[in-house]
Amino acid sequence: MTPEDFDRLQALMASRAGFALSPDRMQLAEHRLGPIARREGFHNVEALLNTLWARPIGSLGWSVIETLLNTETWFRRDRHVFDLYASELLPALAQARSGRPVRIWVAGGGSGQEAFSLAMAALEQGVSVDILSTDLSRRSLEKAGRAIYSGFEIQRGLSARAMLRYFDPVEDQWQARPALRQIVQFERANLIDPLPHDLANNGPFDLVFCRYVLGDMLPDARNKVLEHLHGPLVDNGCLILGVDDKIDSKSFRQVAGRAGLFVKGSGRHQRAA
Amino acid sequence: MSEACDGIEGLEQCLQAMPDLVLLDWRMPTMDGMDFLARLKEISADRMPKVLFCSMESDPRRIAEALAAGADDYVMKPFDGDILESKIDEVGALKARVA
Numbered sequence: 001m002t003p004e005d006f007d008r009l010q011a012l013m014a015s016r017a018g019f020a021l022s023p024d025r026m027q028l029a030e031h032r033l034g035p036i037a038r039r040e041g042f043h044n045v046e047a048l049l050n051t052l053w054a055r056p057i058g059s060l061g062w063s064v065i066e067t068l069l070n071t072e073t074w075f076r077r078d079r080h081v082f083d084l085y086a087s088e089l090l091p092a093l094a095q096a097r098s099g100r101p102v103r104i105w106v107a108g109g110g111s112g113q114e115a116f117s118l119a120m121a122a123l124e125q126g127v128s129v130d131i132l133s134t135d136l137s138r139r140s141l142e143k144a145g146r147a148i149y150s151g152f153e154i155q156r157g158l159s160a161r162a163m164l165r166y167f168d169p170v171e172d173q174w175q176a177r178p179a180l181r182q183i184v185q186f187e188r189a190n191l192i193d194p195l196p197h198d199l200a201n202n203g204p205f206d207l208v209f210c211r212y213v214l215g216d217m218l219p220d221a222r223n224k225v226l227e228h229l230h231g232p233l234v235d236n237g238c239l240i241l242g243v244d245d246k247i248d249s250k251s252f253r254q255v256a257g258r259a260g261l262f263v264k265g266s267g268r269h270q271r272a273a
Numbered sequence: 274m275s276e277a278c279d280g281i282e283g284l285e286q287c288l289q290a291m292p293d294l295v296l297l298d299w300r301m302p303t304m305d306g307m308d309f310l311a312r313l314k315e316i317s318a319d320r321m322p323k324v325l326f327c328s329m330e331s332d333p334r335r336i337a338e339a340l341a342a343g344a345d346d347y348v349m350k351p352f353d354g355d356i357l358e359s360k361i362d363e364v365g366a367l368k369a370r371v372a
Contacts, residue, residue, distance in 0.1 A: 155352060
């Protein structure tokens with residue numbers, strides 16, 4: 001891969017998805033593009049990129065973008081965030097919703113571990129929830145839809161008790177049971193665009209999780225994404241970011257002492273936090 | 274951190290200095306993991322350490338058996354450092370020591 005190819009990859013990531021591709025990731029990019037080149041029938045990465053530059057619009061461009069995204073995720077990542085959700089946010093929201101399902105959007109939910117972690121906690125609490133998990137990566141969404149995880153994936157962050165309660169062994173992997181899967185809807189969405197109407201038309205969300213996404217985005221794209229997270233969230237609803245994610249927004253205010261927890265609006269006390 | 278090559282040696286080490294956490298295999302010479310766990314409960318009294326079973330066994334019935342016998346969590350082999358770290362964090366084995 002030439003420096004010029006890398007520049008064009010950076011431009012592609014930025015224009016289509018808002019993600020920054022830092023110069024130190026050039027080698028990683030070349031390494032990750034190898035399997036795509038083989039899968040798509042190209043002789044090597046150079047041939048793939050030459051075709052991409054000749055026809056930059058189309059599915060090949062998205063395949064390239066998807067493979068360059070950071071898709072790492074695991075169950076109950078940052079355990080204390082999920083403990084806060086289960087012990088404080090969920091009970092308060094359940095009370096406020098008076099028996100109607102609590103609505104949650106996991107933006108950038110990847111292969112489903114985060115959404116299923118939220119769903120498991122809701123089942124434990126006996127709280128009815130509807131969860132929408134969106135991601136840009138079709139491969140991640142396919143995996144999330146199958147809800148099948150390897151021995152490594154299922155054990156990272158998930159206790160054996162929870163694994164036995166909510167997953168069934170399928171050969172040497174583990175699949176989420178229907179009771180868990182029916183709570184979560186997986187859909188494709190690009191966060192630099194507003195959430196499509198057909199995904200938002202069941203009413204606003206009480207909680208939005210968007211963890212470890214904004215940190216990889218360009219500043220303009222980050223602001224745009226925050227607008228798109230803000231719109232479908234109820235007034236005083238909570239936005240949960242990664243514990244290291246920093247934002248500069250007048251639309252959300254950070255809850256003191258709760259890393260990653262933000263509330264929509266700057267006025268009255270939040271409803272659930 | 275100390276290692277024991279079988280259950281008897283492990284129990285002797287626990288008697289000398291009760292650890293915060295025991296990583297326990299199911300299949301061991303002289304005594305299997307379930308017997309070890311039962312004996313550990315007898316000798317530890319109110320100082321029972323957290324116990325993580327680490328085993329090739331991935332049959333849900335065996336995992337449930339280990340948990341019912343008192344294991345705090347169960348790790349199927351193969352596993353890696355991330356999994357072990359998350360399991361140790363989840364059972365809170367090192368919380369008291371850190372505090």
